[in-house]
Amino acid sequence: MRVLPNLLFAGLGASALVRPQEQQQPLVGDSSDAPASASAPAYRDNLLALHKNLISISSQSGNEGTVGDWLIAFLHDHKYKTYKQAVASRDNTDDKGRFNVFAWPAESDVGAAEGGAIDISALVHVPPLLVSSHIDVVPPHIPYSIDDDTPTSKTVIHGRGSVDAKGSVAAQLTALQELRDAGVLGGNDFLALFVVGEEDSGDGMKAFSKFMDDTFPGRGFRAAIFGEPTENKLACGHKGILGCTVTAKGQAGHSGYPWLGKSANDALVRGLVALIDADLGTSPVFGNTTVNLGLLSGGVAANVIPAAAEAKMAVRVALGPQATGHEEVRKRMEAALAGVDSSLELSCSQGYGVVECNCEVEGFDTITVNYGTDVPNLAGDHTRYLYGPGDILVAHSDHEAITVGALETAVEGYKALIKHALQK
Numbered sequence: 001m002r003v004l005p006n007l008l009f010a011g012l013g014a015s016a017l018v019r020p021q022e023q024q025q026p027l028v029g030d031s032s033d034a035p036a037s038a039s040a041p042a043y044r045d046n047l048l049a050l051h052k053n054l055i056s057i058s059s060q061s062g063n064e065g066t067v068g069d070w071l072i073a074f075l076h077d078h079k080y081k082t083y084k085q086a087v088a089s090r091d092n093t094d095d096k097g098r099f100n101v102f103a104w105p106a107e108s109d110v111g112a113a114e115g116g117a118i119d120i121s122a123l124v125h126v127p128p129l130l131v132s133s134h135i136d137v138v139p140p141h142i143p144y145s146i147d148d149d150t151p152t153s154k155t156v157i158h159g160r161g162s163v164d165a166k167g168s169v170a171a172q173l174t175a176l177q178e179l180r181d182a183g184v185l186g187g188n189d190f191l192a193l194f195v196v197g198e199e200d201s202g203d204g205m206k207a208f209s210k211f212m213d214d215t216f217p218g219r220g221f222r223a224a225i226f227g228e229p230t231e232n233k234l235a236c237g238h239k240g241i242l243g244c245t246v247t248a249k250g251q252a253g254h255s256g257y258p259w260l261g262k263s264a265n266d267a268l269v270r271g272l273v274a275l276i277d278a279d280l281g282t283s284p285v286f287g288n289t290t291v292n293l294g295l296l297s298g299g300v301a302a303n304v305i306p307a308a309a310e311a312k313m314a315v316r317v318a319l320g321p322q323a324t325g326h327e328e329v330r331k332r333m334e335a336a337l338a339g340v341d342s343s344l345e346l347s348c349s350q351g352y353g354v355v356e357c358n359c360e361v362e363g364f365d366t367i368t369v370n371y372g373t374d375v376p377n378l379a380g381d382h383t384r385y386l387y388g389p390g391d392i393l394v395a396h397s398d399h400e401a402i403t404v405g406a407l408e409t410a411v412e413g414y415k416a417l418i419k420h421a422l423q424k
Helices: 044-056 065-077 166-181 203-215 264-277 325-337 404-422
Strands: 080-086 099-105 129-134 156-158 190-195 223-227 234-238 240-249 290-298 308-317 345-348 366-369 383-387 401-403
Touching: 044 065, 044 156, 044 166, 044 404, 065 080, 065 099, 065 190, 080 203, 099 203, 129 166, 129 203, 129 404, 156 404, 166 190, 166 223, 166 404, 190 203, 223 404, 240 264, 240 325, 264 290, 264 308, 264 325, 308 325, 325 345, 383 404, 401 404
Parallel strands: 129 190, 129 223, 223 383, 234 366
Antiparallel strands: 080 099, 099 190, 156 401, 234 383, 240 308, 240 345, 290 308
C-alpha cells in the first residue's frame, strides 16, 4: 500500500425504512462507492489530502489536542474564525489540552480576536444550522495508507478514523467549502463543530450543549447535521443504550463441600440466562433490545466456592421514547431477575431510549443503526440529521477502511443536506 504525499486542502422522496434484520455489508460495490459522475470531482485531491492529514494524527479519546490544533490551523488558512472550548479530562482534574473546535466563516458578523480566534464575548446570534462530527477515535492508532497513489473511486483508504469519523469531518468540510465557493452559504448560515470524547462518554458534545444553553438561553439551532458512518444513507435514528451491572452474593467454602457454602457464580449464571431469554422490548423500526455481556468476574480460585460475582453489560435499547425507553427496559430486566435468586442485584447507569432523526429528504436511501452517537447529547428541539460515509462494520476494527468513492458521495450528500436544512 502506497502512502500519498502530505497535501493541504484548498480552495437525494425518502425510501422505506430499512428492516431491522437487514445487515450492513462492509466495502461492497454498492452505490456509495462511486459518485454520480464517472469522472473525478474537482475537489478529489483536496478531499483526500484533508482526510489523510486527519487520519495521520493520532487522536484517541482523551488525547485529541494535537489533531485539534492542526484542524484550527487548517480552518484559519481557509477563512474561518475559530474558538477552542476547553473540555475537562475524564477524571475532571484538568483539561489536559482537550478542546472542541468551533468554526464560523470569516465573513460572519461574529467578532474575531488576533489570529482568527473568536472573541467569545462577541457572539451575537445562533446560526440556523450546525454541522458536526467528532475528532476522537478508538485505540490503537493505525497509520494512514492507500492502495493506489493515482486513486479512482474504488481505491481503498486504510487507517484509524478513516471511517469513524474523520471521513465525515473531511467530507463535511469539503462540502461546506464547495457551497461557500459557489456563493450558496453566507457567513451567518452555519456553525461547524468538531468535538472530542464521542467514543468515550460524549463529554465534548455535552460541554457544547451546556455552553449553548448558558450563552443563548431559550435559543438554539434550527437543524443539526451529525456525521457518523451510515453508508451514505440517511439514518432514521439509532437504538438507545443502558449500561448495567448484575451482582451476586454467596458464601465462601471448600469446593469439595458445596452444601456448606453458596456459589455467587452459580446465581449469576442463572440470572444472566434469564436476562438473555427475556423479552426486553422490540419495535418495527429498531428491532430487538439486545444485551452484550461484556465483562464477567467472580471467585478467587477454582477450588473455592465464590462469595461474589458480577457481570457488566451494554444494553442496546429498541424502545422509545428517548427520554424514558431505557427505563422500561430496566424494569423488564428487574422482572426477569426476580425469583431467580434473592442475592441478585441490578444497577444501571443513566441511559436513553431510541433516538429518532429526520430521514424524509428526497434523494436519500434510509437506514437505522444500532450504535450510539452524539445526537442525544445536544439538547434542543432542532431537526436532527445523521449521515456519513463508511460502514460501521469495519469501524473500530483492525481493518478500518473506506473507498474514495464513498467519501466523494458523502460530499455530495452533505451538500444536499445542508441546502435542504437551510431551504436553499
